Amino acid sequence: MIGTLIQGILETRPNFIAAAAGVCTLTAATLLLLMRNLDIASHQQRLFAAVWLAVVAGVGVWTTHFVAMIGYRPDAALTYDLTITLISIAVGVLAIGLPVAATVFFDAPMIRAGLGVIAGLGVGAMHMTGMSALMNCLPTYDPFVLIFGLLLGAGAFSWALSLEGPGAGIQMQKALGIIVGVCGLHFVAMASTSLDFVEGAVAGIGGSFLSIMVAIVAFGVFTVAVLMTFNHRRTLAQLRHG
Structure with missing residues (x-):
């Protein structure tokens, strides 16, 4: 299996691996910033944070996938x-x-861990949906390697979202769990993938168009999210120290 995993990683150009990892790290950092100080937030402020958590998490993982x-x-x-x-x-x-997003409404680590499992499996659902968009080839999967990837994603997210505490060490662990859950699942799942090219397939969007689309979506969402995140953090910080 280790050889298969290495081969799956090597089939992606190193600069795009680095770019995908960078997007995933930015996603994790934005999520953690949104989650900070929510213990003193009002219900309306938690709802605001939850909306942006859902958007940033979903679009961030999508961007990571398609950059890779x-x-x-x-x-x-x-x-x-x-x-x-x-x-x-x-x-x-x-x-x-x-x-x-739902984790901001629960304090019990076991509930947050369960939501993490769902989120990790959701990464797999997004990945498989994205792969089903391929038009000029038919992907097939090694089920054992793919299941390993899904378990890795679910386990990493479960661990990350179950952690609680303001310390830098805890925040680093949460970020690491999210990054491993996304990038680990993606590259393990790609290692499980074999492509059979289809002759005469209907043409779809290619790499150039996809690059532009990913850049526009990611730039738009992350620009607004970062601005809203810092405004949200300033409001909560004022409540904590006010």
Whole structure:
């Protein structure tokens, strides 16, 4: 299995691996900033944070996936169905973002851990939806490697979201859990994937268009999210020290 995992990683260009890891790290950092000081927030402020947590988590994981996919198999010109690619954003927000957002309303570590499992499996759902958008090839999967990836994602998210505390060490552990849950699941799942190219397939969007779309969606969401996050943090900080 280790050889299969290494091969799966090597099929993505290193600069895109680094870019995907960077997007995932930014996503994790934004989520943690939104979650800070929520213990003193009003119900309305928690709802505000929850909405942005859902959007940032879903779009962040989606962006990580497709940034990595742009650099996947540089020897092959992969094309994607635009409608399914857009649907995969909604899957990310619903299947990943909602359980992450729900953790702000629960104090019990076991409940947050359970929501983390759902979010981790949601990463898998978003990944498989995104892969189903491929138009000029048919992906098949090694079930054992794929299940390992799903378990890795669910376990990492469960651990990360169950942690609680303001300390820098706890925050670093939570960020690490989120990053491992997203990037680990993606690359393990890609290691489980074999592509069979389909002759005469209907053309879809290619790497150039996909790159522009991913950049626009990610830049728009993260710009607004970062601005709203710092404003939200300033309000909560004033409550804590006021």
